[in-house]
Amino acid sequence: MTTKRMTRREALKNLGLLATGSFMLYTGVMTSSCSDENSKKRIVFYFTGSGNSLYVAKHLSAQPISIPQVLQDGPMEFEADEIGLVFPDYQGKAPNIVQEFAQKVKLKANYMFSVITYGLDNCLVTELWEEYAKQYGWHFDYINVVLTQDVYLDMFDQDQQRQLAAQKDEEGQIAKVVEDINSQRKWIYEITPEAHARGEQIMNMVSRFPIYPATSQNLLRIDRDLCVGCNTCVEVCPKKCFSYGNMGLTNMGDCARCYACANNCPQKAIKLAGREANPNARYRHPKITLQEIVRSNRQHG
């Protein structure tokens, strides 16, 4: 199957850059924008590559705050009645950018929660995250998971994955999580002894193929015959890996492995350098726009 070649103009229009020339960025908020004085002030931080975690975060806050934007130029101290983090499971751990956030940001809240999206097997992620966060003084009252589309392009064909959406019942899971958090439920996702044993086996296995450290130039390659220079990859990369130089578009540097670039390239011109399940199948959450991914991850003014 060939990919229909889009013009640069069409691509810029998709990005929303043609009309406005620039984007509003998150500029730094210390507390949530809760207008009802009786309501609790809640701040929700999120990281997303393909929109699943943002979709969950939007159910928990009208204005969730992007972790890459805080790391770029936000305040580093936040206080609220409730603070939550929503992010994807990457091999049983938080993405490197979320780990960096934990190392740098000070949070103070009476009720702290995390919701971790995952695609197949959450293994020990809740337990490992709870332990990891403790070293930065974060004590979570509530940690839960939401099963979504698995965007690990290395192993999963996104077209096949799409067929599983109905049985995953994402909306039902999110509704339960929202109900729990709104009632300040105290609960950490329970890992049964059997699941624990299986999780340890899986973690041992995947530790032989660590996802970090990862560099963009080693992980990805640009198909220059397909690329139309639309800038989408530059705009959606939370790690500033893409830029234009004498050689045209290049990608280099420390990579979050979020696949926002590959999943959002309108030409499907960004491929994994190694094996991948289906280089022509890409995914963004159906209810999240490209502009929302740009606003989440964009790393320049």
Ligand SMILES: Cc1cc2nc3c(=O)[nH]c(=O)nc-3n(C[C@H](O)[C@H](O)[C@H](O)COP(=O)(O)O)c2cc1C
């Ligand atoms: C690098 C990487 C590693 C992943 N590892 C796991 C994993 O170990 N277990 C799992 O169930 N899902 C895994 N996933 C799937 C994601 O956790 C899942 O698709 C998530 O909802 C993506 O969130 P996002 O759309 O907000 O980026 C992985 C995805 C990526 C990109």
Ligand code: SF4
């Ligand atoms: S590689 Fe980047 S610049 Fe080229 S078409 Fe894809 S998103 Fe646009």
Ligand code: SF4
């Ligand atoms: S290069 Fe691609 S995969 Fe790596 S951080 Fe940037 S957008 Fe994510």
